[in-house]
Amino acid sequence: MKKKVISMLLAGAMVLSLAACGGGSSDSGSSGGGAAAADSGSSGGGAAAAADSGSSGGSGTKLTIWTWDQSFNIAAMNTAIEMYKADHPDFDAEVIETPSEDCETKLTTCANSGDYSTMADIVLMQDNSYQKFLASYPDAFTDLSDIGIDWSQFPELKQSYSMVGDQHFGVPFDNGAVIGCYRTDILEEAGYTIDDLTDITWTRFMEIGQDVFAKTGKYLLSSEASGGDTLLMMIFSCGAGVVDADGNPYIVDNEAVKACVDIYVQMIKNNVVLLVNSWDDYIKSITTGQTAGIVNGNWITGTLMSTEDQAGKWEITTMPRVDGVATATNYANNGGSSWYITSNCKDVALAKDFLLNTFGNNTDFYDAILPTTGAIACYLPAAETEAYNAPSEYFNGQPIFATIVEYSGHIPAYNRTPYHYESRTALNTAVQQIVDGADPATALQEAQDTLAFNMGQ
Amino acid sequence: MTEKKNVSMIQRRLIPTYIFLVIVSIISVFPLYWMISAATNTSTDVSRGKIVPGGYFMQNFKNLVSQQPLWKAMGNSFFYAILTTVVCLLVCSIAGYGFEIYHDKWKDKLFSTLLLAMMVPQVATMIPLFQMVSKAKLLNTSVGFILPMVSTPFMIMMFRQNARAFPIDIIEAARIDGLNEVQIFFQMFFPTMRSTYAAAAVITFMNAWNAYLWPKVIMTDNKSLTMPMLIANLITGYVTDYGMLMCGVLFCSIPTMVVFFVLQKQFAEGITGAVK
Numbered sequence: 001m002k003k004k005v006i007s008m009l010l011a012g013a014m015v016l017s018l019a020a021c022g023g024g025s026s027d028s029g030s031s032g033g034g035a036a037a038a039d040s041g042s043s044g045g046g047a048a049a050a051a052d053s054g055s056s057g058g059s060g061t062k063l064t065i066w067t068w069d070q071s072f073n074i075a076a077m078n079t080a081i082e083m084y085k086a087d088h089p090d091f092d093a094e095v096i097e098t099p100s101e102d103c104e105t106k107l108t109t110c111a112n113s114g115d116y117s118t119m120a121d122i123v124l125m126q127d128n129s130y131q132k133f134l135a136s137y138p139d140a141f142t143d144l145s146d147i148g149i150d151w152s153q154f155p156e157l158k159q160s161y162s163m164v165g166d167q168h169f170g171v172p173f174d175n176g177a178v179i180g181c182y183r184t185d186i187l188e189e190a191g192y193t194i195d196d197l198t199d200i201t202w203t204r205f206m207e208i209g210q211d212v213f214a215k216t217g218k219y220l221l222s223s224e225a226s227g228g229d230t231l232l233m234m235i236f237s238c239g240a241g242v243v244d245a246d247g248n249p250y251i252v253d254n255e256a257v258k259a260c261v262d263i264y265v266q267m268i269k270n271n272v273v274l275l276v277n278s279w280d281d282y283i284k285s286i287t288t289g290q291t292a293g294i295v296n297g298n299w300i301t302g303t304l305m306s307t308e309d310q311a312g313k314w315e316i317t318t319m320p321r322v323d324g325v326a327t328a329t330n331y332a333n334n335g336g337s338s339w340y341i342t343s344n345c346k347d348v349a350l351a352k353d354f355l356l357n358t359f360g361n362n363t364d365f366y367d368a369i370l371p372t373t374g375a376i377a378c379y380l381p382a383a384e385t386e387a388y389n390a391p392s393e394y395f396n397g398q399p400i401f402a403t404i405v406e407y408s409g410h411i412p413a414y415n416r417t418p419y420h421y422e423s424r425t426a427l428n429t430a431v432q433q434i435v436d437g438a439d440p441a442t443a444l445q446e447a448q449d450t451l452a453f454n455m456g457q
Numbered sequence: 458m459t460e461k462k463n464v465s466m467i468q469r470r471l472i473p474t475y476i477f478l479v480i481v482s483i484i485s486v487f488p489l490y491w492m493i494s495a496a497t498n499t500s501t502d503v504s505r506g507k508i509v510p511g512g513y514f515m516q517n518f519k520n521l522v523s524q525q526p527l528w529k530a531m532g533n534s535f536f537y538a539i540l541t542t543v544v545c546l547l548v549c550s551i552a553g554y555g556f557e558i559y560h561d562k563w564k565d566k567l568f569s570t571l572l573l574a575m576m577v578p579q580v581a582t583m584i585p586l587f588q589m590v591s592k593a594k595l596l597n598t599s600v601g602f603i604l605p606m607v608s609t610p611f612m613i614m615m616f617r618q619n620a621r622a623f624p625i626d627i628i629e630a631a632r633i634d635g636l637n638e639v640q641i642f643f644q645m646f647f648p649t650m651r652s653t654y655a656a657a658a659v660i661t662f663m664n665a666w667n668a669y670l671w672p673k674v675i676m677t678d679n680k681s682l683t684m685p686m687l688i689a690n691l692i693t694g695y696v697t698d699y700g701m702l703m704c705g706v707l708f709c710s711i712p713t714m715v716v717f718f719v720l721q722k723q724f725a726e727g728i729t730g731a732v733k
Contacts, residue, residue: 064678069694070524094679099693102673109674113588118596118677280504283697287504302696307501335695 061347063093063354066103067124072302073337076173076369077124080358083365091354100126100337104133111137119344121351126337127161127176132418134162134169142341144168147352149360157411158378162338169340171355175376176297176336177408178233180319181304184396186292190215194315197293199330201323202234202263209272212292219274220293221267222285226428229334230273230295232420234260237332238325241415242423242451249455250415251427251448252441256325261427261444263322265434275435295319297334298404302374304394311394316403331410336378376404422454492710495703503699517704524701525687526679527708534666534684535712541603541665542658548608550654553616554646558628568617575610583674590675597677606665612657619653619727620646655720656727663713684709 067073074095081093098106103123110116119140125133134141145168151159154172162170182197190212197208209220223230235242240256243249251257267273274291276282285291287307294300304314318330339359341351358365359379366382369375382388383405391397417423430447434440495503498511521527556568586605595601623646631641647654669685688709691702717724 068690070690071696072694096677096679097682097690099689101693102689105670106674109584109587112584113591115588115591117591118675120677283504284506287501288506299695302694306696306698309501 061092061350063122063345063347063351064120065093065095065122065124066098066106066120067095068097068099068103070097072299072373072375073124073173075373076375079369079372080354080365083362083368084354084358087357091350093354096120098123100124100129104129107133107137107140111140116140116342116344119342121342121345121347122355123340123342124173124337125170125340126335127158128335128420129418130162130170130338130340131416134164135418140343141169142343142345142348144171144341144352144355147171147360148356153361153380154378155380155408155411157333157413158336158338158408160413160416161336162340170338171340171359172336172338172378173359173375174299174336175378175404175408176299176333177376177404177411178237178295178319178332178334179298179301179316179400179404179407181294181296181300181314181316183289183292183310183313184315185313186212186216186218186289194317197320198317200320201328202267202320203323205320206263206267206270206272209267210270213271216292218289219285219291220272221295222274222276222282222291224279224282224428225275225277225432226425227279228275228282228428229297229424231260231264231427231431232424233295233319233332233334234264234322236334236414237319237329237412238322239327239329239412239414240325241417242427243415243417243419245415247415247417247455248457249423249448249451251451252444256322256327257427258440258444259322259324261431261434261440265431265440268431268435297336298376298400298407299335301395301400305374312396314394315396315398316400318407327412329410329412331407331412333408333411370401376401378405378408380405380409419451419455423451426450426454492703492706495699496707498700500697500699500701503703513700514704517698517700520698520701521691521704521708525690525705526682527687527705529680530682530684530687531708531712533681537599537602537668537672537683538662538665538712540599541606542661544603545607545609545612545661545665546654546657549612549657550616550647550650551642552608552613553618554620554642556613556617557620557623558625571610571613575614579670583670586671587674596675597681601675602672602681603665605671606661606668612661615657616650616653619650623649652723652726654727655723656725659717659720659724662716666713 065077067077074097077095081091081095085091098120103125106118107123110119145166147168149168149171151168158172158175159168162168162172180197182194184194187193187197190208192208192212197205200208205220212218212220221230232242235257238256238260240254242251242254242257264273268275274285276285283303286294286304287310289310294304298316301316304310319332321328321330339355341348341355345351361379363379363382363385366377366379367385367387370387377383383402388401388405389399390401392400426447429450430443433443433446491508494508494510496517497514498507499513499516502511502513556564590596590601590604593601595604627645627649628641631645636644667685668683669689672681672683673686688702688705691698691705
């Protein structure tokens with residue numbers, strides 16, 4: 001009897017679950033058909049509607065958007081949706097939280113299987129990895145050259161991350177300008193001020209760092225050993241890349257790379273730079289006060305500000321420049337991302353109009369997201385608004401937002417490569433070997449060979 | 458007197474063993490402890506390496522619930538994990554039983570092919586699988602979610618191995634008593650192999666609960682968010698709130714721990730293959 005009951009239950013569960021699944025599948029089948037119909041309907045009028053912003057709001061399609069980070073990208077996108085909705089009551093969009101790596105995995109799977117139907121209408125992609133996806137899957141994205149954005153209002157470097165030739169594929173979003181952040185209390189203990197670290201060279205930085213270490217026992221900088229960006233930021237600040245104009249690895253005979261590796265290794269050996277193993281250790285070195293300084297993309301301020309007991313102790317300035325290289329500057333970029341419209345977009349005209357009137361040209365929008373997300377614009381006119389010039393209490397009253405946007409206008413362009421992360425790993429490995437006593441020329445040759453291998457050469 | 462001495466001598470000889478075991482236990486339990494203590498501290502404290510529990514749990518919990526649909530993700534995870542477990546156990550036990558009890562000259566060759574499939578990593582089959590599911594119009598459905606997980610070579614092998622210990626006499630007796638083959642499976646095999654089912658249930662439940670890559674690729678809307686996806690969402694930002702993250706991880710691990718502890722005894726028996 002008991003056995004019968006169990007088997008009945010089992011069979012019952014099976015039937016129920018199959019019924020539930022069946023319902024789900026027929027449901028999605030019809031919605032898929034609906035999407036296809038909408039797609040074919042709107043694509044004909046896409047070009048015409050792009051020029052006329054008013055008419056495209058009423059199509060009634062719901063845009064889906066893939067992005068990550070509740071307190072940053074998602075919050076900014078939700079504000080954009082709200083603001084656009086205020087002018088276009090019919091507009092509807094849904095954000096689907098998708099971590100950056102998952103956006104990439106999904107894109108790869110869809111592209112390789114030739115079925116883009118599960119792609120969102122709009123996706124956010126990291127600037128450093130986008131080019132690789134565009135090169136591999138050019139039919140996954142929509143050309144945005146005619147979107148109507150005044151491109152001169154965005155830094156050239158930022159635009160270049162989402163461009164091929166003269167074609168624009170992305171709408172720039174957050175700013176990755178590199179800043180130097182320093183603990184003024186520790187600097188003071190060693191007899192320095194923030195001005196002593198402004199617009200200096202890395203050689204001077206090393207002198208100060210050695211002095212700070214001798215007087216306070218604290219490092220002036222920390223960096224991740226294998227995944228750190230410090231070395232690449234130094235190279236990019238010279239307007240140099242790790243590849244030549246044709247995209248081939250260019251490390252061994254590259255004077256800028258050699259100068260950067262040389263000074264970076266010296267700083268590690270002289271207790272100026274603390275090498276740590278992971279991102280978590282990197283954060284720990286900052287929150288525990290083990291290091292007195294940070295050189296990184298300005299988004300690091302978000303982590304800093306969560307360390308409330310260090311409020312008022314930090315100030316920002318420019319990063320140091322590499323000496324002995326003619327093109328060296330005190331500016332570089334690290335990180336940041338841009339919005340893209342996929343080829344699966346149900347209503348390209350609507351998506352373009354939405355991005356244009358929020359991220360593309362709207363200082364009110366950038367003002368609105370600044371206090372809630374801390375997301376700093378690449379849109380240069382945003383720096384002139386009141387919100388951007390407000391003093392930041394955490395940074396001792398400095399108007400850091402306007403300063404950062406101003407920095408982003410000075411960043412030199414460099415030869416980018418889709419193999420950004422591969423080059424980072426190769427160079428960091430070389431640095432480790434040199435610190436451990438290897439011959440610099442051999443180590444750099446090995447880095448160049450590894451990079452070439454990764455590129456499939 | 459001598460007996461007492463012997464006992465104390467044995468105990469004394471065991472002291473190093475106990476010390477060793479205690480150390481190993483501490484090492485293996487520490488991550489669990491750290492997860493709980495981190496869930497009760499602020500993010501800054503966690504990054505500073507504080508390991509003493511703090512009083513910040515409720516705040517972390519509130520942040521988590523306000524940022525992520527925790528209960529919905531829990532509900533989804535339970536739904537998919539239970540569904541997968543039930544279907545998988547049924548399919549794989551029938552397959553394992555069939556492989557062992559019925560005879561055919563191609564049987565062993567077929568089984569070897571099946572085991573070969575076990576060697577292929579999941580990522581390698583991802584794109585063809587996606588194409589199949591997409592052609593069958595099963596993208597974004599529960600069927601698409603559980604289908605690749607309901608029949609695994611490992612589970613079939615486990616049931617076949619354990620069915621080997623199932624006395625063939627029982628089947629013959631049941632046939633004489635007039636039960637048909639389906640009845641024999643459900644009324645004879647199923648109750649006898651309860652511990653195997655328990656072990657298989659634990660393994661399948663854990664795998665289904667922790668499934669990440671496949672669901673992420675084929676489920677496209679917010680409605681099908683599961684716990685591992687929720688955890689992944691917490692670590693992608695420019696700023697990671699470690700306290701909140703650990704609070705989420707805690708909620709994600711509780712169900713698998715409960716399932717394991719409840720079925721622990723049967724799990725151990727089932728893995729070693731016991732027929733009662």
